[in-house]
Amino acid sequence: MGVSDLRYPKLENFNKPNVITTTADFIFSWARSHSVFPFTYGLACCAIEMLSSGFARYDVARYGMEVFRPTPRQCDLMIVAGTCNEKMAPVLRRLYDQMSEPKWVISMGACATSGGPFYDGYNVVNGVDKIVPVDVYIPGCPPRPEALFQGLLELQGIIQRYKFVAELPEVGAGGDGGRKG
C-alpha cells in the first residue's frame, strides 16, 4: 500500500449530471483520508520541519491536513516528531490514548523511529513503536517537509484500506448469517 494505491473519483463515473456512482467504502475512506487532523505535538527539532510544512511555503493544507489541533481529543493523527526520552514516554502513551478513534501514528525522523543519534542512550526510547503502534516511518534527520508529505500520502493509502461497511457473508452461506463468528 502507499501512494500508488491512492484512489480518486474517476470522471467516467459521472455518468449522470450531479450523480456519482461509487461504493460506501470508497466514498467514506476517500473523505476520511483527505481530512486528517494532525496533533500539534513536537518533541524536538523534527517539529520545526513539521511546523514548516504547515505554513505557506510547503502548505500541508493541499492534502486536507491543515487543521493542526492542540488537543488530542480532536485529532486522529499523531506525528511523533523528535526524540522521545523515557520520562516523556508515559506522556506520549497517555496522549495517544486520549485521541479519538480511528487514529494513526507517523514516526517522523530517525529519533522517533529508532532512537537515531541517541540510540542506546541512558534515557532515550529506542523507537516510539515500543510505546504506540506506528503506521508510517519517515527516515531523515530531520526529514524535509517533502519527506513528511510522502509519509502523509503513504498514510492516506493506509487509511483508504480501512473498511467502513461490515462485510457480511452472502445469504445462505451459513445458518445464522455468520454473525456468531
Place this chain on the structure above:
Amino acid sequence: MALEVGTNPMSMDAIAAALVEDFGGDLTDVRVQEPDTIVARCDRAALAAVAQRLKDHPQIGYQTLNWVAGVDRMKHFESIYHVYSWKTNTWLQLSVEVPFGTPEVDTVTGVWPCADWHEREAWDMFGIVYVGHPDLRRILLKDDFIGHPLRKDYIDNAENHPHV
C-alpha cells in the same frame, strides 16, 4: 549605581590579589584564566562560609550564582560554581573537590537561592550529595531512574529501563 556593561574599576590582577589577601588559605590556586574570569579552588569543608564571604565582599561581591556544574575527574568529582560580580563585571569559577567515597558537599542554597535546581541536576547526573539542600531529588531524569548516568563508571543495562 550599576556599572556600564563591560566596565571594571579594578584590574583582574588586583581582584585576584584581593581574593588571596582576604581569604588567605581558604581560596587556593587563584589565577586569572580569561580577561574576565578568575579561577580558584576551595576546600569543601570551608565552602559554605567562603561562599557567604564571597557574596558579602565589599569591593567585589559575587552576588549572582549563574550555574553549578559537576565534573567527573576520574580521581574525584568536582562541584564548580560560576558566580558573577556586578561590582566589577567579572566571573569567578570556584572549584571544590568531592571525593568518590563520600560525595558530599555543603549546599550553597542559603547563600545563592538559585543554586537549588543546579544542585539537584548535579545530584541527578553525578550523585553529588549537597548536604542541607531543601529538596534534593531528581530534576531531569525520571524519579525511579537507577544510578547517575554522567559518572564515568556508569554502565547502562536493561535493568535501568524498567518501563520501556
